[in-house]
Amino acid sequence: MIPVTKPYLPNREKLNRYIDGIYERAWLTNNGELVQELTKRLEAYLGVENLLLVANGTLALQIAYRALGISGRDEPTEAITTPFTFVATASSLKWEGVIPVFADIDPNTWCLNPANIEPAITPNTRAIVPVHVFGNACDVEAIGSIAQKHHLKVIYDASHAFGVNYKGESLLKHGDAATLSFHATKLFHTGEGGAIVFKRKEDLERAKKMINFGITGPETIEELGINAKMNELQAAMGLCVLDEMEENLKARAAVWHRYEQALSQNLQLQAKPKELDYNYAYFPIVFESEEQAVRIIELLKEHGVLTRRYFYPSLESVESFGKKPIQPISKDIASRIVCMPIYSGCDVKYVLSKTKRYL
Numbered sequence: 593m594i595p596v597t598k599p600y601l602p603n604r605e606k607l608n609r610y611i612d613g614i615y616e617r618a619w620l621t622n623n624g625e626l627v628q629e630l631t632k633r634l635e636a637y638l639g640v641e642n643l644l645l646v647a648n649g650t651l652a653l654q655i656a657y658r659a660l661g662i663s664g665r666d667e668p669t670e671a672i673t674t675p676f677t678f679v680a681t682a683s684s685l686k687w688e689g690v691i692p693v694f695a696d697i698d699p700n701t702w703c704l705n706p707a708n709i710e711p712a713i714t715p716n717t718r719a720i721v722p723v724h725v726f727g728n729a730c731d732v733e734a735i736g737s738i739a740q741k742h743h744l745k746v747i748y749d750a751s752h753a754f755g756v757n758y759k760g761e762s763l764l765k766h767g768d769a770a771t772l773s774f775h776a777t778k779l780f781h782t783g784e785g786g787a788i789v790f791k792r793k794e795d796l797e798r799a800k801k802m803i804n805f806g807i808t809g810p811e812t813i814e815e816l817g818i819n820a821k822m823n824e825l826q827a828a829m830g831l832c833v834l835d836e837m838e839e840n841l842k843a844r845a846a847v848w849h850r851y852e853q854a855l856s857q858n859l860q861l862q863a864k865p866k867e868l869d870y871n872y873a874y875f876p877i878v879f880e881s882e883e884q885a886v887r888i889i890e891l892l893k894e895h896g897v898l899t900r901r902y903f904y905p906s907l908e909s910v911e912s913f914g915k916k917p918i919q920p921i922s923k924d925i926a927s928r929i930v931c932m933p934i935y936s937g938c939d940v941k942y943v944l945s946k947t948k949r950y951l
């Protein structure tokens with residue numbers, strides 16, 4: 593079986609040594625030594641400041657909203673977001689009492705189309721939550737100026753954009769905050785985990801309190817908080833995966849380029865800006881029709897190749913978000929998209945030999 597993705601498993605002996613250290617210190621969580629080390633190393637690797645490690649990528653979004661004052665607790669609050677993403681982008685908003693307002697995507701980059709943001713703004717709009725989908729860069733310049741004009745916060749869901757640079761610097765530097773997911777299936781992972789990169793130090797400081805119940809001292813509770821801390825075992829995994837990032841990236845890039853070479857003539861691939869330094873996290877294809885996409889998924893499955901309709905369905909059609917207007921471009925792309933297997937060690941030759949037969 594060729595899965596659509598495979599968690600990257602780093603050197604076992606190295607992981608064992610980190611675990612020995614955890615046993616010696618008998619310190620398992622609450623901003624331990626390894627969490628502090630991973631924070632510093634990720635800031636250096638990504639070229640960012642104000643990075644906060646958290647328990648997962650969904651809490652990263654929730655904490656980012658709260659730290660920036662976006663919450664539906666006190667007044668009706670809306671955030672404009674994309675329907676073409678993993679469900680957590682929108683469900684995290686709704687979970688915080690913020691109404692997700694979907695605006696349609698660009699048909700080529702598949703990111704939130706800035707032209708659709710202003711028409712969706714109401715007196716209750718407080719934030720824009722775009723997604724760097726599959727690691728592609730949103731139109732950060734246009735989104736930035738709309739946000740400034742209307743005094744809105746921007747929180748990028750950058751779960752797919754680990755290590756992506758745009759115009760020579762980290763894509764994570766855009767927005768008031770950008771969040772990452774370190775779930776096992778992501779490019780860089782800690783089993784479960786995530787991070788927030790804040791623009792401003794004071795927002796980082798507020799978020800640090802929020803992830804530990806708002807507790808700031810043995811007898812002081814300064815904020816409403818929750819438990820969103822990363823633990824030492826997660827950080828140990830992350831330190832080991834980070835050490836092998838270059839090999840991992842090289843292997844994935846090779847798979848990605850093989851796919852591109854073989855498939856880009858006949859099929860629609862994601863359009864990316866020239867100044868993007870990509871991370872080869874995903875290889876999505878848009879087929880000519882939904883029928884073709886579904887047929888190829890089934891045929892590949894018969895050969896042991898697992899692909900995935902990702903992202904499907906377009907989120908405005910998900911019932912838990914209430915009745916929402918259809919977003920035609922997102923709906924169309926979602927109906928025809930298929931993500932191909934990509935991971936370090938993926939047998940791309942076999943996958944391509946089977947795929948090309950059915951095109």
Ligand SMILES: *Cc1c(COP(=O)(O)O)cnc(C)c1O
Pocket residue numbers: 648649650651677678680681723749751752773774775784785786
């Ligand atoms: C994976 C993912 C998340 C959720 O992250 P978890 O770490 O699984 O909680 C959120 N948004 C996007 C776009 C994702 O791909």
